[in-house]
Amino acid sequence: MVEILDHSELNDKLIQKIIEFKNLSWEHSYESHLEWLNTNLQNGDLHFFYMESSILVGYMNLVRIVVEIDNKPIPFWGIGNVCTRYKGKGDGLKLMQQVNKFLLSTSSKGILFCKKSLIPFYSKCNWIQIKNLHPNSDSNTFVFNYLPNEFYNLRYNDRLF
Ligand SMILES: CC(C)(COP(=O)(O)OP(=O)(O)OC[C@H]1O[C@@H](n2cnc3c(N)ncnc32)[C@H](O)[C@@H]1OP(=O)(O)O)[C@@H](O)C(=O)NCCC(=O)NCCS
Known part of the structure; x- marks a missing residue:
């Protein structure tokens, strides 16, 4: 099951849940996670939760940004903070399939940046690698x-993002 919340809808309890979940993948202090959220996310950006049997197993952000195509700003969703509770159990693929479904059903485009070691993962998720724009x-x-x-x-x- 997927739940999508606008950044403006977050309350303290949800922020804590997100930070605890992200900390399973990126260990930082609570304050540092909070500062990241407050600095980098804006109202209109989305929090994407993927649950299985009521357990949160995957999470990511969708960030409203534009890509310039022939000097024209084109809206894309920037996908970031993709992470799963259990690694290597197939949840990352399922999470990405859900976001793919969201992008197709809303006729929107997605862009993400990643390190080299994750190229095979995102290729398996049916994303297409283009020349680096980061x-x-x-x-x-x-x-x-x-x-x-x-x-x-x-x-x-x-x-x-
Ligand atoms: C990256 C991440 C989201 C992938 O999720 P996951 O649940 O571990 O991945 P899955 O089990 O669904 O793997 C799907 C496929 O991708 C491959 N894959 C996953 N992570 C990979 C990696 N780091 N390197 C190479 N292949 C990888 C798997 O082998 C699997 O391939 P297979 O179906 O042929 O066996 C997860 O490992 C994670 O939370 N990592 C830490 C946070 C992070 O670095 N996020 C990326 C931000 S850009």
Whole structure:
């Protein structure tokens, strides 16, 4: 089951739940997680929860950003903080399948940045790798529901997520 909440809908209890879940993948102090949330997410961004038998097993954010295609700002959802409770049990794939469904059903495009070791994972999730648009040249860029065209000039100048 999927639950999607706008950032504006979060209360203290939900924030705690998100931070505890993210901390299973990225160990930082509670305050540091909270600062990240407050600094990087805005109302209109989404929290995407994936539950199985009422247990939260996957989580991610969808962030409202634009990609410049031939100098025109085109809305995309930026996908970030993708994480699962149990690693290597298939939940990451299921989580991504749910977000793919969301993107298709809302006719929206997705973009994500990841490190090299996750290229096989996102490829298995049916995302398409394009030339890197992230300012960090070590990063890798994937899109979903957008057909890359080598004749278009793509640039990313929006916030990092
Ligand atoms: C990355 C993450 C979300 C993947 O979820 P998961 O539940 O472990 O992945 P799954 O079990 O669904 O794996 C799906 C497929 O991708 C592959 N895969 C998953 N993680 C991989 C990795 N790090 N490197 C290579 N392949 C990987 C699996 O082997 C599997 O392939 P198979 O079906 O051929 O066996 C999860 O491991 C996680 O929370 N990692 C820590 C947080 C993180 O780094 N997030 C990414 C932010 S960009």
